[in-house]
Amino acid sequence: ETGVTQTPRHLVMGMTNKKSLKCEQHLGHNAMYWYKQSAKKPLELMFVYNFKEQTENNSVPSRFSPECPNSSHLFLHLHTLQPEDSALYLCASSQGTGVNSPLHFGNGTRLTVT
Amino acid sequence: QKEVEQDPGPLSVPEGAIVSLNCTYSNSAFQYFMWYRQYSRKGPELLMYTYSSGNKEDGRFTAQVDKSSKYISLFIRDSQPSDSATYLCAPAPSTGNQFYFGTGTSLTVIP
Numbered sequence: 001e002t003g004v005t006q007t008p009r010h011l012v013m014g015m016t017n018k019k020s021l022k023c024e025q026h027l028g029h030n031a032m033y034w035y036k037q038s039a040k041k042p043l044e045l046m047f048v049y050n051f052k053e054q055t056e057n058n059s060v061p062s063r064f065s066p067e068c069p070n071s072s073h074l075f076l077h078l079h080t081l082q083p084e085d086s087a088l089y090l091c092a093s094s095q096g097t098g099v100n101s102p103l104h105f106g107n108g109t110r111l112t113v114t
Numbered sequence: 115q116k117e118v119e120q121d122p123g124p125l126s127v128p129e130g131a132i133v134s135l136n137c138t139y140s141n142s143a144f145q146y147f148m149w150y151r152q153y154s155r156k157g158p159e160l161l162m163y164t165y166s167s168g169n170k171e172d173g174r175f176t177a178q179v180d181k182s183s184k185y186i187s188l189f190i191r192d193s194q195p196s197d198s199a200t201y202l203c204a205p206a207p208s209t210g211n212q213f214y215f216g217t218g219t220s221l222t223v224i225p
């Protein structure tokens with residue numbers, strides 16, 4: 001496989017459920033990111049990991065919990081979500097964390113919270 | 115004031131037309147300018163990447179940056195139905211690690 005792979009593609013969960021999103025990159029990059037994409041809004045940066053160390057948490061509520069066991073894998077653990085958390089969650093990777101390292105995105109997980 | 119403003123469209127053009135997609139921004143520290151293309155049910159993919167002012171051409175695509183007016187443009191020549199997608203501009207300052215995405219412009223090219 002090549003590029004950035006996200007699973008599952010679609011997820012429906014109740015507000016009391018616990019679920020996890022998975023991301024894997026096959027590009028040999030050192031940095032990984034979680035973004036949230038909502039309709040008619042800009043992409044929102046959630047978390048940044050560089051060499052599996054978290055370098056940025058963009059004031060994300062604690063019901064979202066990231067995990068990065070190595071530079072190739074990134075998880076987003078979800079619990080007690082709210083309906084307004086329904087969105088497309090995108091994982092991205094880049095060679096470094098500077099803005100001269102363009103982002104490579106996966107195809108996202110479409111999350112619906114009921 | 116938003117960091118980046120982008121007309122959401124939708125924009126609909128006939129095949130073969132020249133398309134102009136635009137963004138304005140407020141932060142004079144922005145030095146890197148990227149355009150991403152996002153097809154329906156897919157993630158964004160990098161289309162163009164420029165540094166500072168000027169033009170950059172890649173095939174049918176031309177990215178133009180005017181830092182004096184804080185205006186970014188993407189031109190598509192001889193547009194094709196396969197160009198139908200949402201286009202996101204994403205400028206960034208030279209320091210730090212954050213890109214500031216626009217909301218995207220939805221483009222449909224009609225055969």
